[in-house]
Amino acid sequence: MPSRSARRHEAVAGWAFAAPVILGWIIFVAGPVLATLLLSLSDYTVGASPRFLGLENYQRFFTSADPSFFASVRATALYSLLSVPACVAVSFGLALLLNTKIRMRGLFRAALFLPVIIPLAASSVIWMWLFQPDFGVVNFVIRTLGLPPPLWLASERTVIPTMVLMNVWLTGNSMVIFLAALQGVPRHLYEALEVDGGNAFHKLIYVTLPMISPTIFFTVVTGFINALQAFVQPAIMTSDAYHAGGPNNSSLLYVLFIYREAFRFSKLGGASAAAVLLFAVIGGLTWFFFRFSRSLVYYEGGERS
Amino acid sequence: MSEMPRKPRSLAGWFLYPPLILLAAVFLFPFYWMLKTSLVDLGSIFEPTPSLIPRSPSLSNYVTALTMFPFGRFFVNSLIVAVLTVMGTLLSASMCAFSFSRLRWKWRSKVFSVVLTGMMLPFFVVMIPQFIMWRFLGLTDGFTPLIAPAWFGGGVFNIFLLRQFFLGIPPELDEAAIMDGASYLRVFFQIILPLSKPALIVVGLLTFLASWNDYLAPLIFITSEQKYTLMLGLNMFLGGYTAQWNYLMAATCAIVLPSLVIFLVAQRYLLEGIVMTGLKG
Numbered sequence: 001m002p003s004r005s006a007r008r009h010e011a012v013a014g015w016a017f018a019a020p021v022i023l024g025w026i027i028f029v030a031g032p033v034l035a036t037l038l039l040s041l042s043d044y045t046v047g048a049s050p051r052f053l054g055l056e057n058y059q060r061f062f063t064s065a066d067p068s069f070f071a072s073v074r075a076t077a078l079y080s081l082l083s084v085p086a087c088v089a090v091s092f093g094l095a096l097l098l099n100t101k102i103r104m105r106g107l108f109r110a111a112l113f114l115p116v117i118i119p120l121a122a123s124s125v126i127w128m129w130l131f132q133p134d135f136g137v138v139n140f141v142i143r144t145l146g147l148p149p150p151l152w153l154a155s156e157r158t159v160i161p162t163m164v165l166m167n168v169w170l171t172g173n174s175m176v177i178f179l180a181a182l183q184g185v186p187r188h189l190y191e192a193l194e195v196d197g198g199n200a201f202h203k204l205i206y207v208t209l210p211m212i213s214p215t216i217f218f219t220v221v222t223g224f225i226n227a228l229q230a231f232v233q234p235a236i237m238t239s240d241a242y243h244a245g246g247p248n249n250s251s252l253l254y255v256l257f258i259y260r261e262a263f264r265f266s267k268l269g270g271a272s273a274a275a276v277l278l279f280a281v282i283g284g285l286t287w288f289f290f291r292f293s294r295s296l297v298y299y300e301g302g303e304r305s
Numbered sequence: 306m307s308e309m310p311r312k313p314r315s316l317a318g319w320f321l322y323p324p325l326i327l328l329a330a331v332f333l334f335p336f337y338w339m340l341k342t343s344l345v346d347l348g349s350i351f352e353p354t355p356s357l358i359p360r361s362p363s364l365s366n367y368v369t370a371l372t373m374f375p376f377g378r379f380f381v382n383s384l385i386v387a388v389l390t391v392m393g394t395l396l397s398a399s400m401c402a403f404s405f406s407r408l409r410w411k412w413r414s415k416v417f418s419v420v421l422t423g424m425m426l427p428f429f430v431v432m433i434p435q436f437i438m439w440r441f442l443g444l445t446d447g448f449t450p451l452i453a454p455a456w457f458g459g460g461v462f463n464i465f466l467l468r469q470f471f472l473g474i475p476p477e478l479d480e481a482a483i484m485d486g487a488s489y490l491r492v493f494f495q496i497i498l499p500l501s502k503p504a505l506i507v508v509g510l511l512t513f514l515a516s517w518n519d520y521l522a523p524l525i526f527i528t529s530e531q532k533y534t535l536m537l538g539l540n541m542f543l544g545g546y547t548a549q550w551n552y553l554m555a556a557t558c559a560i561v562l563p564s565l566v567i568f569l570v571a572q573r574y575l576l577e578g579i580v581m582t583g584l585k586g
Contacts, residue, residue, distance in 0.1 A: 013410075014408035016404075020401055021397070031434065102321055114333065118564055119561070120520065121520050126335050126336075127335070140355055225427075236540060262433055262436075268433050275433065
């Protein structure tokens with residue numbers, strides 16, 4: 001049994017070693033979250049004394065005084081609702097393809113994963129060139145096939161789908177996670193199904209999908225959390241020094257909207273209110289997913305509450 | 306990641322090769338096209354029928370692109386930020402993980418669960434007050450706002466990962482060392498850290514890439530060109546040289562290269578890290 005003074009000594013060390021994150025939590029987490037809430041109730045801007053506004057910042061968004069708010073909500077919703085299912089489906093499909101007895105599996109995996117490693121700002125520039133309407137290689141192929149070439153990033157209607165297409169190219173992360181989950185499915189379950197005469201389709205439906213449902217769930221939740229925060233693509237591909245968010249705000253994704261309000265228009269109070277709204281949506285969505293996960297997800301060894 | 310058992314492979318899976326090869330080609334094509342464009346002159350870019358292979362490749366675009374803007378400076382800036390961020394993260398996250406896994410103190414689990422609330426906190430929620438704070442301290446337009454948070458815990462997620470790893474190290478090791486009169490600092494530096502190299506490599510790599518690739522934080526905190534990171538430099542280049550795709554692709558190629566090298570050298574650790582963040586997150 002350690003002595004009293006030894007235990008005291010250990011407790012002091014415990015606090016001392018944990019001090020960085022305790023301070024960090026106060027300075028970079030709790031403090032700023034509180035400050036964002038307070039700022040959202042003011043008209044704070046750099047170099048002027050702030051006034052208390054109550055909920056006016058929030059009201060302004062919903063009374064259509066600012067049409068770009070609704071444009072950004074619409075763009076973000078479209079972006080997330082297209083991107084998340086497409087990415088989950090593609091990454092799962094790729095993982096199934098790779099989870100087979102093929103030669104050079106590591107090489108294929110590396111090739112499909114590679115896009116993830118590149119800075120998103122850089123891959124955005126590459127995609128701008130590939131999908132450039134007049135001289136881009138994608139439209140060259142489309143014209144050669146005799147189809148009408150779309151305007152991609154330059155058109156209100158196709159800008160979001162083009163970004164989603166790019167996200168499908170960037171699904172390597174989920175693919176690797178799915179692959180690990182697939183390798184964790186016990187082989188005896190497949191063997192049992194084989195004995196009963198099940199084919200590959202039965203294996204997928206009755207063994208693979210239920211067994212990796214927690215991973216699908218995780219991928220969908222984090223996919224939505226990330227998609228709602230997408231910033232780099234529209235900031236690089238459809239913004240310049242004077243304008244942000246593409247033609248008619250069609251690609252003004254929400255965090256770009258916050259950024260623009262705060263750092264281009266210097267409306268730090270209004271931008272804070274916008275940030276609080278998105279934070280609430282992300283929190284609510286996460287709660288909703290976990291609330292309903294128990295009926296959708298199979299956890300081995302019974303339910304975890 | 307565990308490999309499949311190496312059985313003799315049948316030819317039954319042969320039909321999987323064509324789609325896999327096609328997919329790999331499609332996924333890698335953007336890289337090829339970037340490289341190809343970076344090697345040709347402006348005239349070949351606006352040809353109605355682009356050729357798959359560059360006709361008279363030259364590196365002159367690189368010379369032009371990389372000297373038009375101080376890319377060397379941007380590269381050094383990015384490197385300073387990323388290296389200091391990694392150092393801060395490794396040191397402070399492992400210290401905190403050590404406290405939360407190996408040291409017994411009264412409020413430990415309560416403090417840990419409070420700290421965990423910062424785990425999934427999105428940057429956009431805290432960026433405005435952080436900007437105001439750094440501006441008030443006169444530290445905007447410098448690297449401090451980008452680096453400082455790493456030295457204060459280095460991200461709760463990293464603490465979480467390292468704590469899981471430390472919990473797997475037998476406690477008898479540090480107990481014996483303490484009995485022999487070693488200080489906690491010594492136990493931490495001479496027993497725990499050396500045994501945790503794989504986990505530290507994973508955390509360090511993911512942190513380096515996140516810092517290297519970051520765009521939003523530098524965009525907010527840094528204003529003068531001298532202090533631009535590579536990603537800000539790329540965006541400035543994009544604004545100044547629209548439609549000069551040969552120069553743009555040369556610059557992009559140069560920016561992509563360090564990430565490619567890291568991937569080739571450390572692929573195993575990276576994939577492991579992603580699985581860790583995916584399955585335990």
